[in-house]
Amino acid sequence: MREDSQKLKIAIFTEVFLPKIDGIVSIVCLMLRRLNELGHEVLLIGPETDYTEYEGAKIVSVSGPPFPFYPELKMNIARPYVRKALDEFQPDIVHSVNPAFLGPYGIYYARRRKLPLIASFHTDIVQYAKAYGLGFTSPFVWTYFRVLHNQADLNLGPSTYVRDMLVGRNFKNVHWWKRGIDTDFFSRGNRDPEVRNRLTNGNPDDFLLVYVGRAAREKGLFELRDAIFPRPNVRLAIVGGGPAHDELQAHYADTPTFFAGYLRGDDLIQAYRAADAFIFPSTTETFGLVALEAMACGLPVIAVKAGGIVDSVTHGKTGLFYEKGRFEQVGPLIDKLHHDPAYREELAQKGWEHAQNRSWRATMDQLLNFYYETIAISASKN
Secondary structure, three states: OOOOOOOOEEEEEEOOOOOOOOHHHHHHHHHHHHHHHOOOEEEEEEEOOOOOEEOOEEEEEEOOOEEOOEEEEEOOOOOHHHHHHHHHHOOOEEEEEOOOOOHHHHHHHHHHOOOOEEEEOOOOHHHHHHHOOOHHHHHHHHHHHHHHHOOOOEEEEOOHHHHHHHHHOOOOOEEEOOOOEOOOOOOOOOOOHHHHHHHOOOOOOOEEEEEEOOOOHHHOHHHHHHHHOOOOOEEEEEEOOOOOHHHHHHHOOOOOEEEEEOOOHHHHHHHHHHOOEEEEOOOOOOOOHHHHHHHHOOOOEEEEOOHHHHHOOOEOOOEEEEOOOOHHHHHHHHHHHHHOHHHHHHHHHHHHHHHHOOEHHHHHHHHHHHHHHHHHHHHHHO
16 A cells, blocks of 8 residues: 555445445445554545444445345435535545446545546355346346446456456456455454354254345345255355345245344354355356454355355355355365365364455455556546
Protein backbone atom coordinates (compact mmCIF):
# COMPACT_ATOMS: atom_id res chain seq x y z
CA MET A 1 0.00 0.00 0.00
CA ARG A 2 1.17 3.52 -0.70
CA GLU A 3 1.74 4.95 2.76
CA ASP A 4 2.47 8.45 1.46
CA SER A 5 -0.59 8.70 -0.78
CA GLN A 6 -3.28 11.31 -0.36
CA LYS A 7 -6.28 10.77 1.88
CA LEU A 8 -9.32 10.10 -0.24
CA LYS A 9 -13.00 10.95 -0.16
CA ILE A 10 -14.73 7.82 -1.41
CA ALA A 11 -18.40 7.45 -2.38
CA ILE A 12 -19.53 3.82 -2.20
CA PHE A 13 -22.80 2.55 -3.68
CA THR A 14 -23.98 -0.85 -2.49
CA GLU A 15 -27.16 -2.82 -3.15
CA VAL A 16 -26.98 -4.57 0.27
CA PHE A 17 -25.95 -3.56 3.77
CA LEU A 18 -26.63 -4.26 7.42
CA PRO A 19 -28.77 -5.70 8.92
CA LYS A 20 -28.65 -8.11 5.98
CA ILE A 21 -26.02 -10.81 6.43
CA ASP A 22 -24.17 -12.14 3.40
CA GLY A 23 -20.71 -12.20 1.84
CA ILE A 24 -21.07 -8.82 0.15
CA VAL A 25 -22.14 -7.12 3.38
CA SER A 26 -19.16 -8.70 5.16
CA ILE A 27 -16.77 -7.32 2.54
CA VAL A 28 -18.36 -3.85 2.61
CA CYS A 29 -18.09 -3.72 6.41
CA LEU A 30 -14.42 -4.66 6.25
CA MET A 31 -13.87 -2.02 3.56
CA LEU A 32 -15.34 0.67 5.79
CA ARG A 33 -13.34 -0.54 8.78
CA ARG A 34 -10.00 -0.43 6.95
CA LEU A 35 -10.64 2.87 5.18
CA ASN A 36 -11.52 4.40 8.53
CA GLU A 37 -8.33 3.01 10.10
CA LEU A 38 -6.29 4.68 7.37
CA GLY A 39 -7.98 8.04 7.70
CA HIS A 40 -10.03 8.13 4.49
CA GLU A 41 -13.52 9.66 4.35
CA VAL A 42 -16.42 7.57 3.09
CA LEU A 43 -19.99 8.30 2.06
CA LEU A 44 -21.97 5.08 1.66
CA ILE A 45 -25.23 5.06 -0.28
CA GLY A 46 -27.18 1.87 0.33
CA PRO A 47 -30.52 0.29 1.25
CA GLU A 48 -32.66 1.10 4.26
CA THR A 49 -30.82 0.57 7.52
CA ASP A 50 -30.88 1.82 11.10
CA TYR A 51 -27.27 2.96 10.71
CA THR A 52 -26.51 6.61 9.98
CA GLU A 53 -22.79 5.99 10.52
CA TYR A 54 -20.63 2.89 10.43
CA GLU A 55 -16.87 2.75 11.02
CA GLY A 56 -16.61 6.49 10.41
CA ALA A 57 -18.59 6.37 7.15
CA LYS A 58 -21.71 8.49 6.73
CA ILE A 59 -24.64 6.34 5.61
CA VAL A 60 -27.31 7.63 3.24
CA SER A 61 -30.23 5.18 2.91
CA VAL A 62 -32.71 4.76 0.09
CA SER A 63 -35.61 2.37 -0.39
CA GLY A 64 -37.35 0.43 -3.09
CA PRO A 65 -39.69 -2.48 -3.73
CA PRO A 66 -38.57 -6.08 -3.25
CA PHE A 67 -37.17 -7.91 -6.25
CA PRO A 68 -40.02 -10.22 -7.40
CA PHE A 69 -38.04 -13.46 -7.47
CA TYR A 70 -35.83 -12.70 -4.47
CA PRO A 71 -37.67 -10.54 -1.91
CA GLU A 72 -34.61 -10.21 0.36
CA LEU A 73 -33.09 -8.01 -2.37
CA LYS A 74 -34.66 -4.58 -2.82
CA MET A 75 -34.74 -2.60 -6.03
CA ASN A 76 -33.51 0.56 -4.33
CA ILE A 77 -33.86 3.80 -6.24
CA ALA A 78 -31.74 6.93 -5.74
CA ARG A 79 -33.62 9.99 -4.54
CA PRO A 80 -32.74 13.69 -5.08
CA TYR A 81 -31.16 13.86 -1.62
CA VAL A 82 -28.55 11.33 -2.78
CA ARG A 83 -27.22 13.75 -5.38
CA LYS A 84 -27.28 16.55 -2.81
CA ALA A 85 -25.26 14.44 -0.36
CA LEU A 86 -22.76 13.57 -3.10
CA ASP A 87 -22.39 17.19 -4.19
CA GLU A 88 -21.72 18.25 -0.60
CA PHE A 89 -19.29 15.40 -0.06
CA GLN A 90 -17.35 16.02 -3.30
CA PRO A 91 -15.85 12.53 -3.69
CA ASP A 92 -12.46 11.88 -5.23
CA ILE A 93 -13.66 8.51 -6.53
CA VAL A 94 -16.88 6.49 -6.82
CA HIS A 95 -17.04 2.75 -6.13
CA SER A 96 -20.15 0.90 -7.32
CA VAL A 97 -20.38 -2.44 -5.50
CA ASN A 98 -22.27 -5.06 -7.53
CA PRO A 99 -24.29 -2.47 -9.51
CA ALA A 100 -27.82 -3.61 -10.29
CA PHE A 101 -30.51 -1.12 -9.22
CA LEU A 102 -28.92 1.57 -7.04
CA GLY A 103 -25.34 1.17 -8.29
CA PRO A 104 -26.13 2.42 -11.80
CA TYR A 105 -26.89 5.84 -10.32
CA GLY A 106 -23.39 5.91 -8.87
CA ILE A 107 -22.05 5.09 -12.33
CA TYR A 108 -24.20 7.82 -13.89
CA TYR A 109 -23.10 10.36 -11.28
CA ALA A 110 -19.41 9.57 -11.73
CA ARG A 111 -19.58 9.80 -15.51
CA ARG A 112 -21.53 13.07 -15.42
CA ARG A 113 -19.03 14.61 -13.00
CA LYS A 114 -16.05 13.00 -14.78
CA LEU A 115 -14.99 11.32 -11.55
CA PRO A 116 -12.79 8.22 -11.30
CA LEU A 117 -15.07 5.17 -11.26
CA ILE A 118 -14.44 1.65 -10.05
CA ALA A 119 -16.96 -1.20 -10.13
CA SER A 120 -16.77 -4.59 -8.44
CA PHE A 121 -18.60 -7.75 -9.50
CA HIS A 122 -19.68 -9.93 -6.57
CA THR A 123 -22.69 -12.08 -7.53
CA ASP A 124 -23.22 -14.46 -10.44
CA ILE A 125 -26.77 -13.28 -11.13
CA VAL A 126 -27.01 -15.38 -14.28
CA GLN A 127 -26.56 -18.60 -12.31
CA TYR A 128 -29.15 -17.40 -9.82
CA ALA A 129 -31.58 -16.73 -12.67
CA LYS A 130 -31.10 -20.27 -13.96
CA ALA A 131 -31.81 -21.67 -10.48
CA TYR A 132 -35.15 -19.85 -10.49
CA GLY A 133 -36.14 -20.98 -13.99
CA LEU A 134 -35.16 -17.69 -15.64
CA GLY A 135 -32.21 -18.91 -17.67
CA PHE A 136 -33.78 -17.45 -20.81
CA THR A 137 -32.93 -13.97 -19.48
CA SER A 138 -29.17 -14.69 -19.47
CA PRO A 139 -28.27 -12.81 -22.70
CA PHE A 140 -30.10 -9.69 -21.50
CA VAL A 141 -28.60 -9.90 -17.99
CA TRP A 142 -25.05 -10.26 -19.31
CA THR A 143 -25.55 -7.34 -21.70
CA TYR A 144 -26.95 -5.17 -18.89
CA PHE A 145 -24.03 -5.84 -16.55
CA ARG A 146 -21.44 -5.50 -19.30
CA VAL A 147 -22.81 -2.08 -20.29
CA LEU A 148 -22.71 -0.96 -16.65
CA HIS A 149 -19.26 -2.28 -15.83
CA ASN A 150 -17.62 -1.12 -19.04
CA GLN A 151 -18.30 2.48 -18.05
CA ALA A 152 -15.92 2.03 -15.12
CA ASP A 153 -12.22 2.87 -15.34
CA LEU A 154 -11.44 -0.38 -13.50
CA ASN A 155 -13.46 -3.52 -12.79
CA LEU A 156 -12.76 -5.95 -9.95
CA GLY A 157 -13.66 -9.60 -9.45
CA PRO A 158 -13.23 -11.58 -6.21
CA SER A 159 -11.62 -14.69 -7.71
CA THR A 160 -9.70 -15.96 -10.71
CA TYR A 161 -12.91 -17.70 -11.78
CA VAL A 162 -14.83 -14.40 -11.91
CA ARG A 163 -11.94 -12.50 -13.48
CA ASP A 164 -11.69 -15.02 -16.32
CA MET A 165 -15.47 -15.21 -16.73
CA LEU A 166 -15.77 -11.43 -17.06
CA VAL A 167 -12.88 -11.19 -19.50
CA GLY A 168 -14.54 -13.95 -21.54
CA ARG A 169 -17.74 -11.89 -21.57
CA ASN A 170 -15.90 -8.82 -22.92
CA PHE A 171 -15.80 -6.85 -19.69
CA LYS A 172 -12.93 -4.35 -19.83
CA ASN A 173 -10.05 -3.61 -17.45
CA VAL A 174 -10.80 -6.54 -15.13
CA HIS A 175 -8.54 -7.26 -12.14
CA TRP A 176 -8.54 -9.85 -9.36
CA TRP A 177 -9.37 -8.25 -6.01
CA LYS A 178 -8.37 -10.95 -3.53
CA ARG A 179 -10.39 -11.86 -0.47
CA GLY A 180 -9.38 -12.07 3.16
CA ILE A 181 -10.93 -12.47 6.59
CA ASP A 182 -10.29 -11.32 10.14
CA THR A 183 -8.24 -14.23 11.46
CA ASP A 184 -8.16 -12.70 14.93
CA PHE A 185 -11.92 -13.15 14.98
CA PHE A 186 -12.33 -16.33 12.92
CA SER A 187 -9.97 -18.60 14.81
CA ARG A 188 -9.52 -21.98 16.42
CA GLY A 189 -10.57 -22.30 20.03
CA ASN A 190 -12.28 -24.43 22.60
CA ARG A 191 -15.54 -26.07 21.60
CA ASP A 192 -18.57 -25.02 23.66
CA PRO A 193 -20.31 -28.27 24.77
CA GLU A 194 -23.67 -26.52 24.99
CA VAL A 195 -23.45 -25.30 21.40
CA ARG A 196 -22.36 -28.76 20.23
CA ASN A 197 -25.27 -30.31 22.07
CA ARG A 198 -27.75 -27.85 20.57
CA LEU A 199 -26.55 -28.19 16.99
CA THR A 200 -26.63 -32.00 17.24
CA ASN A 201 -30.05 -32.07 18.90
CA GLY A 202 -28.59 -33.69 21.97
CA ASN A 203 -26.32 -36.15 20.12
CA PRO A 204 -22.84 -34.63 20.63
CA ASP A 205 -21.02 -37.87 19.80
CA ASP A 206 -22.34 -37.89 16.23
CA PHE A 207 -20.35 -36.48 13.32
CA LEU A 208 -21.54 -32.90 12.71
CA LEU A 209 -21.44 -31.14 9.35
CA VAL A 210 -22.17 -27.43 9.27
CA TYR A 211 -23.32 -25.24 6.38
CA VAL A 212 -23.20 -21.44 6.70
CA GLY A 213 -24.88 -19.26 4.13
CA ARG A 214 -28.20 -18.25 2.64
CA ALA A 215 -31.05 -20.73 2.69
CA ALA A 216 -31.77 -20.38 -1.01
CA ARG A 217 -32.50 -22.68 -3.92
CA GLU A 218 -29.31 -21.80 -5.81
CA LYS A 219 -27.11 -23.00 -2.92
CA GLY A 220 -27.51 -26.72 -3.72
CA LEU A 221 -29.01 -27.57 -0.33
CA PHE A 222 -32.04 -29.40 -1.71
CA GLU A 223 -29.85 -31.81 -3.67
CA LEU A 224 -27.50 -32.27 -0.72
CA ARG A 225 -30.04 -34.01 1.52
CA ASP A 226 -29.97 -37.39 -0.15
CA ALA A 227 -26.19 -37.23 -0.56
CA ILE A 228 -25.78 -37.08 3.22
CA PHE A 229 -28.73 -39.10 4.54
CA PRO A 230 -29.39 -41.74 5.56
CA ARG A 231 -25.89 -42.07 6.93
CA PRO A 232 -25.49 -43.41 10.46
CA ASN A 233 -24.32 -41.04 13.18
CA VAL A 234 -24.01 -38.06 10.81
CA ARG A 235 -25.84 -34.79 11.41
CA LEU A 236 -26.15 -31.45 9.63
CA ALA A 237 -26.55 -27.93 11.03
CA ILE A 238 -27.71 -25.22 8.62
CA VAL A 239 -26.74 -21.72 9.75
CA GLY A 240 -28.42 -18.85 7.96
CA GLY A 241 -31.77 -17.84 6.56
CA GLY A 242 -33.26 -16.83 3.29
CA PRO A 243 -36.15 -17.20 0.85
CA ALA A 244 -36.14 -21.01 0.91
CA HIS A 245 -35.84 -21.42 4.69
CA ASP A 246 -39.32 -22.83 5.31
CA GLU A 247 -39.19 -25.01 2.21
CA LEU A 248 -35.83 -26.42 3.27
CA GLN A 249 -37.10 -27.20 6.76
CA ALA A 250 -39.90 -29.24 5.23
CA HIS A 251 -37.48 -30.92 2.83
CA TYR A 252 -35.17 -32.00 5.68
CA ALA A 253 -38.00 -32.79 8.13
CA ASP A 254 -37.21 -36.50 8.44
CA THR A 255 -33.43 -36.08 8.74
CA PRO A 256 -31.13 -35.25 11.70
CA THR A 257 -30.78 -31.63 10.59
CA PHE A 258 -30.82 -28.58 12.85
CA PHE A 259 -31.76 -25.14 11.51
CA ALA A 260 -29.91 -22.53 13.57
CA GLY A 261 -31.08 -19.43 11.68
CA TYR A 262 -28.85 -16.38 11.30
CA LEU A 263 -25.86 -16.25 13.63
CA ARG A 264 -23.35 -13.44 14.05
CA GLY A 265 -20.32 -12.64 16.16
CA ASP A 266 -19.31 -15.15 18.81
CA ASP A 267 -22.41 -17.26 18.12
CA LEU A 268 -21.18 -17.86 14.57
CA ILE A 269 -17.64 -18.63 15.74
CA GLN A 270 -18.96 -21.17 18.24
CA ALA A 271 -21.08 -22.81 15.54
CA TYR A 272 -17.99 -23.29 13.36
CA ARG A 273 -15.97 -24.64 16.28
CA ALA A 274 -18.75 -27.01 17.30
CA ALA A 275 -18.68 -28.85 13.97
CA ASP A 276 -16.42 -31.59 12.62
CA ALA A 277 -16.45 -30.43 8.99
CA PHE A 278 -17.84 -27.66 6.80
CA ILE A 279 -19.94 -28.58 3.77
CA PHE A 280 -20.65 -26.20 0.90
CA PRO A 281 -22.66 -27.39 -2.13
CA SER A 282 -23.17 -24.04 -3.86
CA THR A 283 -22.07 -23.79 -7.49
CA THR A 284 -22.82 -20.06 -7.78
CA GLU A 285 -20.13 -18.64 -5.50
CA THR A 286 -17.95 -15.89 -6.87
CA PHE A 287 -15.60 -16.53 -3.95
CA GLY A 288 -17.17 -18.40 -1.01
CA LEU A 289 -15.97 -16.35 1.97
CA VAL A 290 -17.60 -18.70 4.48
CA ALA A 291 -15.30 -21.55 3.43
CA LEU A 292 -12.30 -19.41 4.37
CA GLU A 293 -13.97 -18.54 7.68
CA ALA A 294 -14.51 -22.23 8.40
CA MET A 295 -10.88 -23.04 7.59
CA ALA A 296 -9.70 -20.29 9.94
CA CYS A 297 -11.81 -21.90 12.68
CA GLY A 298 -10.12 -25.27 12.11
CA LEU A 299 -12.65 -27.11 9.93
CA PRO A 300 -11.86 -29.24 6.89
CA VAL A 301 -14.04 -28.29 3.91
CA ILE A 302 -16.12 -30.46 1.60
CA ALA A 303 -17.24 -28.40 -1.41
CA VAL A 304 -18.31 -28.68 -5.00
CA LYS A 305 -15.47 -27.93 -7.40
CA ALA A 306 -17.01 -24.86 -8.99
CA GLY A 307 -16.75 -21.09 -8.93
CA GLY A 308 -14.47 -18.97 -6.81
CA ILE A 309 -13.95 -21.50 -4.03
CA VAL A 310 -11.18 -23.12 -6.09
CA ASP A 311 -8.94 -20.22 -5.00
CA SER A 312 -9.25 -21.34 -1.35
CA VAL A 313 -9.54 -25.12 -1.37
CA THR A 314 -6.93 -27.50 -2.71
CA HIS A 315 -8.26 -31.04 -2.93
CA GLY A 316 -6.55 -33.39 -0.51
CA LYS A 317 -4.62 -30.55 1.11
CA THR A 318 -6.95 -27.92 2.57
CA GLY A 319 -10.21 -29.71 1.86
CA LEU A 320 -12.05 -32.11 -0.42
CA PHE A 321 -13.86 -31.48 -3.69
CA TYR A 322 -16.61 -33.36 -5.46
CA GLU A 323 -17.49 -32.76 -9.10
CA LYS A 324 -20.37 -30.50 -10.04
CA GLY A 325 -23.59 -32.50 -10.23
CA ARG A 326 -21.96 -35.64 -8.80
CA PHE A 327 -23.65 -35.74 -5.42
CA GLU A 328 -22.95 -39.46 -5.16
CA GLN A 329 -19.34 -38.46 -4.47
CA VAL A 330 -20.30 -36.58 -1.29
CA GLY A 331 -21.03 -39.59 0.93
CA PRO A 332 -17.60 -41.22 0.59
CA LEU A 333 -15.92 -37.88 1.39
CA ILE A 334 -17.99 -37.56 4.55
CA ASP A 335 -17.16 -41.14 5.50
CA LYS A 336 -13.45 -40.47 4.98
CA LEU A 337 -13.48 -37.51 7.37
CA HIS A 338 -15.82 -39.22 9.82
CA HIS A 339 -13.80 -42.39 10.23
CA ASP A 340 -10.27 -41.02 9.84
CA PRO A 341 -9.75 -38.35 12.54
CA ALA A 342 -6.04 -38.06 11.77
CA TYR A 343 -6.72 -37.22 8.13
CA ARG A 344 -9.45 -34.81 9.19
CA GLU A 345 -7.01 -32.98 11.47
CA GLU A 346 -4.36 -32.91 8.72
CA LEU A 347 -6.78 -31.15 6.33
CA ALA A 348 -7.93 -28.84 9.10
CA GLN A 349 -4.38 -27.81 9.91
CA LYS A 350 -3.47 -27.11 6.28
CA GLY A 351 -6.69 -25.17 5.80
CA TRP A 352 -5.98 -23.13 8.92
CA GLU A 353 -2.48 -22.32 7.67
CA HIS A 354 -3.90 -21.18 4.32
CA ALA A 355 -6.44 -18.93 6.04
CA GLN A 356 -3.73 -17.25 8.09
CA ASN A 357 -2.21 -15.96 4.85
CA ARG A 358 -5.45 -14.33 3.71
CA SER A 359 -5.44 -11.15 5.77
CA TRP A 360 -8.44 -8.87 5.40
CA ARG A 361 -6.26 -5.81 5.86
CA ALA A 362 -4.01 -6.88 2.99
CA THR A 363 -6.97 -7.33 0.66
CA MET A 364 -8.40 -3.93 1.63
CA ASP A 365 -4.99 -2.32 1.10
CA GLN A 366 -5.02 -3.91 -2.35
CA LEU A 367 -8.40 -2.23 -2.93
CA LEU A 368 -6.97 1.11 -1.88
CA ASN A 369 -4.16 0.73 -4.39
CA PHE A 370 -6.84 0.01 -7.02
CA TYR A 371 -8.45 3.32 -6.02
CA TYR A 372 -5.19 5.19 -6.61
CA GLU A 373 -4.70 3.37 -9.92
CA THR A 374 -8.23 4.27 -11.00
CA ILE A 375 -7.66 7.93 -10.14
CA ALA A 376 -4.50 7.88 -12.29
CA ILE A 377 -6.35 6.22 -15.19
CA SER A 378 -9.16 8.75 -15.00
CA ALA A 379 -6.71 11.66 -14.88
CA SER A 380 -5.03 10.41 -18.04
CA LYS A 381 -8.40 10.33 -19.85
CA ASN A 382 -9.38 13.82 -18.75
